[in-house]
Amino acid sequence: MTSHTSDSLFDRAKKVIPGGVNSPVRAFGSVGGRPYFAARAEGPYLWDVEGNQYIDFVQSYGPGIAGHAHPKIIEAVREAALYGTTYGAPTEREVLIAEEVVNRVPGVEMVRLVSSGTEAAMSAIRLARGASGRDKILKFAGHYHGHSDALLAAGGSGVANQGLSGCDGVTAGAVGDTIVAPWNVLPEITDDIAVVCVEALPANMGLVPAREGFLQELRKACDDAGALLLFDEVITGFRLARGGATEFFGVQPDVWCFGKVIGGGLPVGAFAANTEIMSHLAPLGGVYQAGTLSGNPLATAAGLATLELLDAGAYQQLEATAARLAGGMQEVLDASGLTAVVPRVGSLVGIFFTDTAPTNFDEASAAADNGIYPKLFHELLKRGVAWAPGAYEVLFPSLAHTDEVIDRTIEAVGEAATAVAGSL
Numbered sequence: 281m282t283s284h285t286s287d288s289l290f291d292r293a294k295k296v297i298p299g300g301v302n303s304p305v306r307a308f309g310s311v312g313g314r315p316y317f318a319a320r321a322e323g324p325y326l327w328d329v330e331g332n333q334y335i336d337f338v339q340s341y342g343p344g345i346a347g348h349a350h351p352k353i354i355e356a357v358r359e360a361a362l363y364g365t366t367y368g369a370p371t372e373r374e375v376l377i378a379e380e381v382v383n384r385v386p387g388v389e390m391v392r393l394v395s396s397g398t399e400a401a402m403s404a405i406r407l408a409r410g411a412s413g414r415d416k417i418l419k420f421a422g423h424y425h426g427h428s429d430a431l432l433a434a435g436g437s438g439v440a441n442q443g444l445s446g447c448d449g450v451t452a453g454a455v456g457d458t459i460v461a462p463w464n465v466l467p468e469i470t471d472d473i474a475v476v477c478v479e480a481l482p483a484n485m486g487l488v489p490a491r492e493g494f495l496q497e498l499r500k501a502c503d504d505a506g507a508l509l510l511f512d513e514v515i516t517g518f519r520l521a522r523g524g525a526t527e528f529f530g531v532q533p534d535v536w537c538f539g540k541v542i543g544g545g546l547p548v549g550a551f552a553a554n555t556e557i558m559s560h561l562a563p564l565g566g567v568y569q570a571g572t573l574s575g576n577p578l579a580t581a582a583g584l585a586t587l588e589l590l591d592a593g594a595y596q597q598l599e600a601t602a603a604r605l606a607g608g609m610q611e612v613l614d615a616s617g618l619t620a621v622v623p624r625v626g627s628l629v630g631i632f633f634t635d636t637a638p639t640n641f642d643e644a645s646a647a648a649d650n651g652i653y654p655k656l657f658h659e660l661l662k663r664g665v666a667w668a669p670g671a672y673e674v675l676f677p678s679l680a681h682t683d684e685v686i687d688r689t690i691e692a693v694g695e696a697a698t699a700v701a702g703s704l
């Protein structure tokens with residue numbers, strides 16, 4: 281075990297890693313203070329290098345659906361490692377995981393594995409353009425699809441936290457074919473649009489679900505214009521339901537991207553479609569896409585072990601846990617004197633310090649930037665509860681968050697909120 285402190289490591293990190301972190305939100309820039317450095321994690325808990333224990337609702341921003349270090353996932357990775365960590369040749373587990381996705385997600389016929397959600401979204405866009413012969417893409421403000429150039433326009437999550445509407449280094453040409461539309465307003469879909477990208481349940485500007493009927497209207501508008509519809513299921517995939525947002529909302533897109541849960545905590549992404557669309561991909565077709573570590577043996581072992589845990593009972597448990605958390609939080613927040621709404625869809629829980637749940641990025645930004653979240657975040661950290669260090673993120677309760685852990689969390693939220701309300 282290390283004798284370093286988070287502070288000493290952060291000082292060293294800042295000298296050799298930009299901002300001291302390998303993903304911007306981890307630097308605590310939008311909540312202030314300095315990050316804790318993680319030493320280990322198990323189930324719902326994470327311990328920092330000083331031995332402080334937190335009930336962790338970050339869960340690596342989504343992969344930890346079974347909680348940290350689930351014994352079955354660890355065993356699968358350990359066993360896989362003994363046979364070699366990467367080959368550059370196809371393996372049985374790649375077939376198994378593709379079959380599992382096809383089996384779970386209505387409409388998916390073929391799957392290509394990559395190593396991150398960013399890569400999945402970037403490749404899915406290229407595929408959609410190649411398959412449709414059209415150039416333009418449409419995305420919604422506040423939806424995050426990873427950090428590839430064309431998709432960085434008006435993103436949520438870390439992009440929103442940095443206050444960046446775009447990004448230095450992304451050329452006008454790279455986003456020249458990207459149209460950004462306001463969320464929850466049916467956009468005009470012209471006949472030069474290849475694909476409409478959507479987080480079917482937006483969870484990178486806080487949790488801002490589609491209004492009733494919106495996804496169905498979007499599906500129809502895409503069909504009318506001959507555009508493809510892409511569900512970015514990097515967060516929702518295998519989380520909202522066995523078949524992700526597609527099953528949960530009963531709307532079927534043409535192209536999917538996945539990440540997080542499908543990798544069980546190892547670097548995996550995937551994109552998928554029907555056989556006709558996927559046949560445009562090399563080596564069958566002219567859309568090139570490749571990866572040295574794609575379908576990596578350890579990552580597919582972790583992903584398969586995770587999916588195996590996710591049966592019907594697991595989804596019922598996740599939903600019940602999230603409902604207990606959201607309901608309990610709303611109650612203690614109301615009692616504290618803070619104005620707050622706690623939206624929940626399936627097992628995802630958001631929080632906004634406003635009286636009405638936001639319905640688009642402008643409303644979400646106004647709520648996220650009102651200064652309450654950072655205060656509550658730090659009060660919670662003091663009480664051993666870790667939320668994400670950014671108001672645009674959501675809470676990821678896992679299968680390891682027992683009722684008792686949830687109740688302790690709710691109690692801490694009540695105390696923290698009372699402390700914040702008293703300081704305003």
Ligand SMILES: Cc1ncc(COP(=O)(O)O)c(C=O)c1O
Binds near residue numbers: 397399512
């Ligand atoms: C909806 C969505 N799409 C894509 C991504 C990018 O995934 P990754 O961070 O694995 O590149 C994320 C990451 O948070 C996401 O939430």
